[in-house]
Amino acid sequence: MQYGMIIDLERCVGCHACTIACRAEWEVPVPYQRNWVKRLGPTMTADGMASTYYPGLCNHCDKPPCVDECPADAVDMTFTDAKSGKTKTMQVAATWKDPFDGSVQVDKDRCLGCGACADACPYGARYVNPELADDDSEGKVDKCTFCKPRVEQGLEPACVQTCIAGARIFGDLTDPNSAVSQYVKKGAKGLEVKDGHIGPNARYYGKKRDIGLLFADYTPELADMGSVKRRAMMASMVKPAMRKAKDIGLLGLAGAMLVKGLSEDKDNK
């Protein structure tokens, strides 16, 4: 299974309902965002005057370049397929691609807030939320989860539910009968990176001139992985003991005192 999002630009009117609903649903602070709408044009194209929109979000890529860059210590995590009940245990850092639904998720407890994954994302779909800063991080990474907690309860993603034009369609790209797969058959395509293949799972459908404009303006390039890796390495060297303490999951008074003790211990060295 691979969740995906169709953006139908024939329908989209660029109204921003999706971005604001996401803010409300997930308390995303200004000026950060989990999704966005950019207006393109009007400009003259080979197919005539064109103006359209780039409603963007995390692409929950087939090969997400963000996941590999996470420097947090890997732990064993057991995933369960919501449908079949099958389980799979994988070693994951603080961000991973779900083996069953294909979504890319983050564990904020283990996130170092280093921002390496955000730098690695060619779409700019991640941000470090400074409101979640703590003693050993500048914040925690946040991103579109495909509204996993809502979807698990049988609800639509917040952006889909509020879309006034029916321009956002969410579903399983591996199910040939799903609405999203029908769009792919009609020609919906992802904003693949230049000279690479990461398999973005937001797919865009629209008039030729509009799709042409979108792909001309917003086809991304892969990030400079050299600098991403340097940032990740720096983060991995800082305060490992504190992270271990926090992994216990205690943030109560006792936990806070333990963290404080470890922190002082380190500072005294």
Next chain:
Amino acid sequence: MAFNLTRRKFLQTASLAAASVPLSKVVSASTGVTKSALDTTGTAGDKTVVGGICEMCFWRCQLVGKVRDGRLMKLEGNPKSIDNGTAICARGNAGVKLLYDVDRLKYPMKNVGKRGAPKWKRISWKEALDECGSKLKGTVDQYGAQGICVFPHGASAKYPMHYFERAVGTHNVSEASFFQCRGIRDTAYVQTIGKAPGEKVDMPNTKVLFFIGDHLGENVHVSHIKQYIQGLQNGAKLIVADPRFSASAAKADIWVQIKPGTDTAYMLAIMNYLVQNNKYDKAFVEDYTDGFEEFAAAIKEWTLEKAAKECDIPAEQIKEVADMLADNAPNVAIHPGRHVSWHGNDFQRERSLACLTGLLGAYYVKGGWVPPKGPKVGGVSWAKEDHGHEFDLNMNHHEDEKIYPFNPPGTPTDLIRDCAISGKPYPIKSCVVWGQNPMQTIPNQQKMKDLFNAMDFVMCVDVMPTDVTAWADILLPEASYLERYDYIKKGTQWDLSKEHQQYISARMPLVEPMFERKDQIYICNEIAKRMGHEAKIPVKTIEEMVDKSLATANLSIEKLRAEDGIHIRPGKDPYGVPEDFEVRLFNDDIEDAGYPGAPTYVAVPDNPKGFARLLYGRAPVHTFNRSQNNVWLNNAMPDNPVWVNDEVAATLGLIDGDTVGFINDEGVESATTTTVKVTAGIRKDCVYMYHGYGSANPLMTIGVGAGVDDTSLITRLAIDPETGCHGMRNNFVKLTKNGKVLDIPA
């Protein structure tokens, strides 16, 4: 709890306060994946409160609230709605940020400084109401009821507006929704088909959509957008006439890049072509129209070639449009528009839209203009009283006729302003502003300031410290649409081809008002008591008003709440022309009043050398000037870039993102700057910007100085002669950059 508390800090505080309760991870039952306590929870588990009716704009979608610990976290479309459904727009979603805006008015305030440069002192409600009551009563006692003028807007202003019109007895009421917006449309259609048209075009089921200036997509009303998109998906052709490649033009089959102000010439040429070539609906014209011969003769001069020259568009394209309409008639949707106060020649344009619809037989047919058959719910308000026309400023008492014969309800704005400023023919000495921001809705800000300076007393009631509130003596904080009962929203299913249904819903509070905010019934009644009208008060509370209204439809607040906020019942088929329906192609009454009986084109002044015409329109994330302080909406579109034609920009040396200001053709400069948007998608003779930016009130900490206030540059008072409404696209501007004035090349 302070609202700016971050989630992290909240968690820290909570965990320290309850050391024995560790913040544990939440494990999802279905997937086994853990969720951090640092993750926001989402609103799916929050309490759902029904009965919300949006008023971020005036389409008024039906809402539910998601409430957590007494705090409204999110607004959603009411899943029971057969209008907007679960969808709400950006503004609707951002309603929570209006509700909790830290800049919102909290307490009654008295201006102890000067009007326009206020110093605010918090006072009690009693003191505030005593002051309002005694000052307004003083004006009535000394100058008569006509000594009060009222600028109302929105659902909360209706009851007080009725109070001042009916119980107090002043005609001097100017609603921006009429005199600076859609009033011309309504009266032009009333003079043509006998009723206001709304935007009741059956878009989902049409074959051709015809827009003049409508920019749906930038102009967003949820169920209207649903209709529009459904029409396009069903294969309708879209024709858009606009000087700019608007959001709608971008979806159009034919974009008519018309010269601003010439739309009526374009319409006349289409109609003349249909008549001359026998492409109109003869049976409909025979059965349902009046004055065809005179009409046809009057528009005969408008050949394709003549209009092509006047409108600066190809004659062949006018023919293509006319043929497309004729070939698909009667299933064509000629959109009546909404904000239509453009050039001071607008009544005639709106008349021509109504007449074109008639020539095509496109009334009451699938895909045409079709008023849905909605439910009836009675209103409850102040009893109507006859106050005569002695002090009606719109009466020419020598001739015993109206000055603006086809005015929408109320008195044309500049008749009020001129009287207030000059004191002639009588003094106007008190001003009540209720929910309107005349500084950013009515052209010529200086004249508005002159009005306020001529007053003995000015009071404002609002939720936000809008620009006009700086001119108040007493400023009263109102409960917002999320904290009060009032508006009854009713209608039908959004797609007329689907099962016929009707709905009735009423606004109910989703949360309690905070601080000392009060609803309009309380405020108005307390003022009425102090003015000696206690015996006439129609309802004691806002709940009583809503319940009495609902009772006329055998409903109540309680019943509606039990039905999840919306009562739905079987509807009626809206198609089929009523027997007495008539389209007055030529209208004797209009001719008798001294104006052309057939739709007529009146040219507007051309650009002075070196200037571009200033055009404005709607941003999808804003409603008029009302939402500019909303932190989420501001973030989505922080300023209003001015669209400049790419060739013009190249000549001026402007590039995308440059910072510019403006000076208009009457020497008025913009107080702020905005950025340049260089585009091939606008004519060379005009520039365009979104309306609703650039607040001048420093108490609007988000909106102040963000972008440019287009209204500040609209100083020329073009008045539509038939209606007395303003035309607001007759000013011209030059751009300024780094103190240098840039001449727009011809």
